[in-house]
Amino acid sequence: MVTKIHLGLTDVSSDVRVFVVHAGKQKKRLKSFLDLDQIFLDLPGLRLSENVLDDADTLSRHILMSEAISDWRRSERNEGKSLPAPSRTPSEYALPNKPKDLHRVGYKRTAVHRFFNEISKGDIVIVPGSTPYEPFWAGWVAHDADVSKTLTLGDFLGDPFPAREVKWISHNTTKRQLSDSLAKQLEKSHVVTEIDLNLFADEIFTNLFGTYVYKNRGGIDIHCPRYRGKNPLETVDVQELIAFFVANYEICHGQIASEFDIGSVSESGFRKIIQNYYDESAVLSLQQEFHSPGFYRIVSGSRELVYVLAFGIALTTSGCYDSQTVNTAEATASEADDAKLTTDEMRRLMGPMMKHISKSAIEEANQKGRNAQKELGVNTRTRVSR
Structure with a gap:
């Protein structure tokens, strides 16, 4: 016999990239990430196409529309009031001109570009937990980027979120077990951040896989x-x-x-x-x-x-x-x-x-x-x- x-x-591909993706403000979307085996941007109603991604002003208007939808849903849920629905026509939203608003929209525009144009099938995404004492989550990106792929949540029916499917990796490492320099990478405020594998490959792959070659x-x-x-x-x-x-x-x-x-x-x-x-x-x-x-x-x-x-x-x-x-x-x-x-x-x-x-x-x-x-x-x- x-x-x-x-x-x-685990034989890690030489061209793999690793990204940190945050699960919404205060990690409020973390449970949905894990339960649905998907990561998504907290931008409900963001209707994307290749043309939208390629035009900064058009994408900015779509983001402003998504913010209006999010605020409307939140007000209805928190205040129990029936408020007028915001416009679902992106061109009706005026581009911001104040520095604070320009920064906010630009920050989200960068996140959208990274989410669809930089994260590829076979890359690894890391999703930080709510506290340093619980494991961070990591997964393989399951498919190529497709702007038509969305996810609908119960509190945002009719206003789906742009999403990517992932296959979660089983491990037990918490953020507090990481080096200070890598832990800080997980704490950056950007929604989507790439980690430099020239600096952190061994630490990341050791904690995720134990035995690996890269x-x-x-x-x-x-x-x-x-x-x-x-x-x-x-x-x-x-x-x-x-x-x-x-x-x-x-x-x-x-x-x-x-x-x-x-x-x-x-x-x-x-x-x-x-x-x-x-x-x-x-x-x-x-x-x-x-x-x-x-x-x-x-x-x-x-x-x-x-x-x-x-x-x-x-x-x-x-x-x-x-x-x-x-x-x-x-x-x-x-x-x-x-x-x-x-x-x-x-x-x-x-x-x-x-x-x-x-x-x-x-x-x-x-x-x-x-x-x-x-x-x-x-x-x-x-x-x-x-």
Whole structure:
């Protein structure tokens, strides 16, 4: 029977963009965002077309009409009065001339342009919660922009909102767990703001996905749910496994791999490999959180090292880190992944290790993996089935 490995790894497209989209004033539209799997601009009755988007004055008049509709609905709801309905003809609204009004309308016009002209299918949107103590929400944009797509809410029947469908990403990070600089990006007052991935890619993708690759880099979360905090030596096995696979990566695929004497490597034991070939420059950051439960969070400048760690930890904790499994198993990185591509990647990355690493080192790696799984429940959210 063929062993199947599902890494639970997210391969983030190199051209992805990340936007913060606020759920209306004081987050009043947040529940609708989440319940309806859509994000939308709090501009009821905004009837858009490509011509409207391309003309600043026309778009401004549509925004002024939407503001009038919103004020009318709010007055009726709050005061219980039947008031005259505002005009639904945008051309009847005079363009603003006061600086304050120009700024307000210009601010909303920018939001509309970003919402339809910049956010694309496959991008990620982040929706901040009401407080720093609740999770922020994030989702993949499900479709290309279409100005005809709208959403109707019960308190605005007949005056739909411009909307985009999203597929929410499951995670538990709150805003207060983010760095101050990223948290400030989520607090900006603009309705739609793009986040600079040159500055925040690793922090965003680590918190959303745990294990991911993006361009030439990536990160991996190694979970230890059974950590009890009673024995200072209980994390040694998983620490040595991490070091062992970083060393293996350097031996077979690192920048100085050609300098290694393969003959001496094949005669080395498990710890000797770590001592001689571990290169800390391969790891950009190594975070350890052990408050019971615990986990390791590793960010690397090499996407290949992330794959090696994911495969290596999965195989050793399952006790099947051996040539037969590496050469016959089928591997996927995500539910929609091309299995052949990920399987070929596993063979390419892990195959040379089977040739050059001693049998005793491989056996010790499997033993440490089994111990780490038994004592700490070590896993990378990878499923191995046989």
